[in-house]
Amino acid sequence: MIKQIFMQKAMALIKQHYSDYENIKLEKIYYGLEGAYLTISKLLIILVLAYFLNILEETLLLLFFFNIIRLPAFGMHASKSWICLVISSLWFLGVPLLLSYIELSNSSQIIICLLCTIIFYLYAPADTEKRPLINIIKRRNLKIISVSITIVLSILAINIDNIYISNMIIAAIIIESIMIMPITYKLFNQEYNNYRKYVLKPISIN
Numbered sequence: 001m002i003k004q005i006f007m008q009k010a011m012a013l014i015k016q017h018y019s020d021y022e023n024i025k026l027e028k029i030y031y032g033l034e035g036a037y038l039t040i041s042k043l044l045i046i047l048v049l050a051y052f053l054n055i056l057e058e059t060l061l062l063l064f065f066f067n068i069i070r071l072p073a074f075g076m077h078a079s080k081s082w083i084c085l086v087i088s089s090l091w092f093l094g095v096p097l098l099l100s101y102i103e104l105s106n107s108s109q110i111i112i113c114l115l116c117t118i119i120f121y122l123y124a125p126a127d128t129e130k131r132p133l134i135n136i137i138k139r140r141n142l143k144i145i146s147v148s149i150t151i152v153l154s155i156l157a158i159n160i161d162n163i164y165i166s167n168m169i170i171a172a173i174i175i176e177s178i179m180i181m182p183i184t185y186k187l188f189n190q191e192y193n194n195y196r197k198y199v200l201k202p203i204s205i206n
Contacts, residue, residue: 042085046092058096058168065153065172066092073124073146074131075179076190091175099167106158112170113154116177120150126180132194139195 014029043063050059078084104112124146127133133142150173157169178184185192 038081038084042081042088045085046089049089049093050096053093053097055093055096055100058100058164059092061165061168062092062096062171062175065169066175069146069149069153069172069176070179072142072149073120073126073176073180074128074133074142075126075176076184076188077128077130078188079190095171095175096168099171102167103163104167104170109154109158109166109170113150113158113173116173117147117150117154119177119181120146123180123182126185126192127194129191129194132198134195134198 046059047056050056078087121143125133125139125142133139153169153173157166157173160166160169182192
């Protein structure tokens with residue numbers, strides 16, 4: 001209900017000030033605003049819950065490091081907003097709560113970071129049906145950036161003295177590595193390597 005009211009008022013203002021916009025452009029603006037609204041509203045819900053669970057600082061750290069890796073590595077998106085909210089809540093609330101009772105040894109950190117780096121090398125960037133990464137050069141560059149960021153953050157997590165920051169960095173790396181794996185796409189019945197649909201296949205001449 002709140003979303004509908006917001007969208008109606010926002011689109012009315014846009015149409016009023018930009019009456020020359022075509023329907024296609026207005027549709028793009030609508031979907032962009034809807035996406036922004038859903039993202040911000042889910043973020044606010046998670047942060048409010050984190051505040052009452054007394055893990056706001058940890059959740060903010062986890063979100064920060066996760067988005068640093070997410071930006072070049074991409075990864076799966078939930079098909080529905082409520083599913084995204086549930087999964088995001090489990091990640092960004094459940095993981096900080098769990099890690100508050102766990103202290104990873106240095107050897108465990110190294111093993112986890114090495115395994116995740118391999119996963120990023122194999123599977124990043126992982127595109128979606130709505131955002132297929134067709135450009136081969138862009139995919140290669142994003143892979144290099146993803147792996148490089150993972151290595152830098154891993155070194156930071158292993159060597160930093162602050163246990164909270166270290167745990168949140170490693171948690172962010174683990175979460176994003178899960179989100180780019182083919183098995184995760186399969187579990188949620190989503191297509192993987194969507195760019196392949198747009199790659200021209202050679203025509204065989206008999």
